[in-house]
Amino acid sequence: MNVELARFNMIEQQIRPWDVHDPEVLQLLAVVRREDFVPAEHRQLAFVDTEVPLPNGQCMLQPKIEARLLAELQVQRHERVLEIGAGSGYMAALLAHRAQHVTTLEIDPQLAQLAADNLRRAGVKNVDVLNVDGAASVPVEGPFDVIVLSGSVAEVPSNLLAQLKVGGRLTAIVGQRPVMRSVLMTRDADGSFRTRVLFDTVAQRLRNFGEPSRFHF
Template identity: 65%
Template sequence: MNVEQARFNMIEQQIRPWDVLDPSVLELLQVVHREDFVPAAHRHQAFVDTELPLTATRRMLAPRVEARLLQELKVQRHEKVLEIGAATGHLAALLARQAQRVVAVEADADLAAQATANLKRTGAANVSVLNQDGAAGVAGEEPFDVILLSGSVAVVPQALLNQLKVGGRLAAIVGGEPVMRAVLVTRVAAGEFRTVELFDTVAGRLPGFAEAPAFSF
């Protein structure tokens, strides 16, 4: 496989057509090599427009979804970011190039170890990887300028929203199959949040988050 040609095709055929046009995001996708964060058994699929299996229950987000979420968050160099669902560390590595500091939370111990090793190997020195559930955020690290949930949840817990600074943004994929939507939530005041629906997609569930209560009749 011609890796650089495959990377170029991913950007031009998958990511640009999904309205990812921010030059800084497109440049990130060139310099942070996605294949370095993909398990060896699936490395030949690193640039394919699909989620990749990491464990029996966890999947790596599709490239266009990762890129679109990054573009919508508009991370700035002075900001502190919380990523929940770090998996093997790819999105944390991308965020590390944009932010001052990244706290990456991963509930699966093996994935957390892989993320730590991958980030160290690729020089992302401003990322801390924590092996813990992320539904309640990270006590003692709040408030955050940006929170990214790198997978789907039924609902966004209020505890996470409360860890945003005023002006801070949270991106998540919310809902249940077959209907999920990526949303961007901005904390506009101490007790006020504004939610914008971004796009429809489907993504694997993050562990540790409550499911929506079932309807009863």
């Protein structure tokens, strides 16, 4: 596989058509080596428009989704970021190149170690990978400028929204199969939240986040 040609085609054929035109984001995608965050047995899928399998039944989001979220969040160099669902560490690496610091939480110990190892090999030093359940509590003092849920939830938990600064942004994939929507939520000065729907998609559930009851009375 011609890696550089595959990377170029990913950016030009998958990511640009998804309304990602920020030159800094596109340059970042060219610099951060996605193939280094993909398990060796699935390296041929690194630049394909699909979810890449990870250990224990987990997966990486599609490249175009990661890129679109990064572009919509507009992370700044002075900002602190919280990610729920480290996976292989790739999204944390992208965020880290734009942020002051990233804390990424991963419930699966094997994935937490994988992410930490990948980030270390990539020379990314401003990310802390914590092996904790992000659905239970956030073991890091907030508030944060940006929160990223790298997976889907039935609804965004109020305890995570409470961790956002005024002007802070949270992105999540919300809903039930077959219809889910990626949303961007922004906290206003009065404590309310503005929600903008970005696109329709589907994604694997983040573990231990609540599901609505199937019973209605």
